[in-house]
Structure formats: C-alpha cells, structure tokens
C-alpha cells in the first residue's frame with residue numbers, strides 16, 4: 496500500500512473502531528501527521544483518561560501505553576509496535592525500590608513516568624519532566640528518592656536545595672550522550688541562536704542552556720522568545736512540530752545523535768495493522784494496576 500492508501504485505511508479503521516490516535520512528540524513525522532493529538536507524556540496521560548473513545552492507539556513507547564491502561568482499564572489500549580520499550584524505564588525494578596525504602600525510611604518515592612507499572616506501584620507519586628518541580632515542591636517530605644533518571648533528578652535537586660535527594664543511577668541513552676562539546680560547537684556555529692535543552696541531558700550540558708524544560712515547555716518557550724534561530728537539545732521528532740508551528744523560525748538539532756530508536760519503531764503500516772486486528776493490547780494486571788494508579792492520580796491531581 497502507498498503512504499496515501501495507508502492514511503485513508505487508517506482513517507477508515509479509526510472511524511469503524513471509534514479509536515483515537517495519540518502520538519508522542521518524538522514520533523516519526525508521518526505518525527505525527529495522522530495523529531489526533533500530539534503531546535508529551537503528561538498531556539497524553541490526561542487525554543487517555545478523559546476521552547470517551549473506547550480504543551486508544553498509543554504511538555509512543557511501552558510505559559506510555561501502560562499508563563493509559565492503568566488509568567483507563569475499560570478501554571482497549573493498543574501499542575502498534577509492542578517491542579517499543581524505554582531503556583531508561585528498564586533501569587528501575589520494583590524489588591530495588593523496596594530495598595531503597597528500607598535504606599531511606601524517611602524518603603518519599605517520586606517516580607518519573609518513564610517506569611514500569613510495577614515500579615509505579617511501589618512509588619508514592621509520579622512526575623513527568625513538565626511537572627517534576629511542582630510535584631517535588633508539593634511534598635512535605637524533606638527526603639526524596641527520585642527515579643529512574645539521575646539527570647532529571649539532579650536538575651530538580653538543583654532547583655529545590657532545601658530537600659535531600661537520593662538519585663537512582665538511570666539515564667536516557669539518547670539524551671545522556673549529548674556532550675558539553677556538542678553545545679559549544681552548536682553555539683559557535685549559530686552564535687545568535689537560543690539553546691533549549693531537555694533535563695534528561697547531563698547536568699553540565701543543561702547548565703549551558705538558555706532554557707531547560709520538557710518537550711512541551713520547549714515548544715512554548717520558542718513562542719515566547721523573540722529569537723529566530725534555536726538549537727534544540729532533545730529527540731529529533733520535536734523539530735517536525737516546531738517547524739509546523741513556527742514556520743518563520745529556524746531550528747537546528749543540538750547533535751545528530753539525538754534519536755530514540757524505540758520511538759521510531761511505529762510507522763503507518765504498524766498503525767493500520769494494529770487498528771485492523773485491534774492488537775497488540777497493553778493491559779496491567781491487578782493489584783499492580785490499582786497501586787500504580789494511585790501514584791499517577793496523585794500526580795494528575797497536582798497538574
């Protein structure tokens with residue numbers, strides 16, 4: 496089937512199944528173009544929980560579809576590429592979270608949504624890169640176990656010096672490989688550009704940014720700034736949306752290596768097949784789902 500035929504087939508199947516297509520900002524361009532909504536983890540979690548559609552096609556990675564299944568067990572949540580995982584989420588496991596709780600009994604466990612349902616079930620509250628600061632500041636606890644991203648955790652810790660952080664040693668392979676030299680090189684090439692960087696990058700890299708924020712915050716920040724040239728320090732998928740939204744501005748990726756291979760596993764072909772067969776379905780077994788839901792709902796209540 497051609498791209499055009501695939502698009503019209505997806506449209507037909509979507510209507511037939513009363514389905515909604517949700518795509519993360521890091522998805523392939525053609526997936527973003529046919530999605531009903533494009534957003535970050537927080538926006539997509541909210542949409543998944545509130546939409547009346549019975550079938551959700553989640554174009555992202557496994558933990559995102561799992562969060563939708565946790566919040567909306569009555570819906571059919573499809574992940575068109577079931578092997579699209581998140582290596583950072585795989586760096587945390589429930590048993591070690593329980594061990595850390597014993598080691599730091601006073602600490603509150605804050606899990607980035609980039610975790611499995613089993614880890615969320617062991618957590619007090621979740622956060623995304625958009626609301627991590629608000630979540631941590633809302634807590635009475637003076638001690639925080641932050642997992643699994645040590646880079647996001649370091650960034651939040653630097654903004655909340657009154658709390659003590661125990662940082663999990665996880666990281667995003669895509670963002671972690673950006674170096675200070677990459678930033679210097681990009682700044683030298685475009686001295687008039689503003690540098691916007693995601694907090695999953697290493698602290699020394701984020702420290703050289705004009706702005707540090709989540710994908711949603713980066714998109715908003717571009718709109719607020721007068722500048723016309725931007726160096727973007729997050730996964731390359733974001734550039735597609737930025738160009739569409741701000742056609743008069745120029746965007747350069749901080750480094751060519753900023754690609755998440757898992758986010759690129761979904762294409763129009765997988766979406767059409769997924770809608771046709773209504774699989775692969777992502778679900779979470781009880782009682783983990785109910786426990787994980789508490790941590791997610793505490794986060795959603797704050798944002």
Ligand code: SF4
Pocket residue numbers: 521556580581582583584609667668669670730755756757758
């Ligand atoms: S970009 Fe990084 S954190 Fe996001 S899904 Fe890919 S590996 Fe995971």
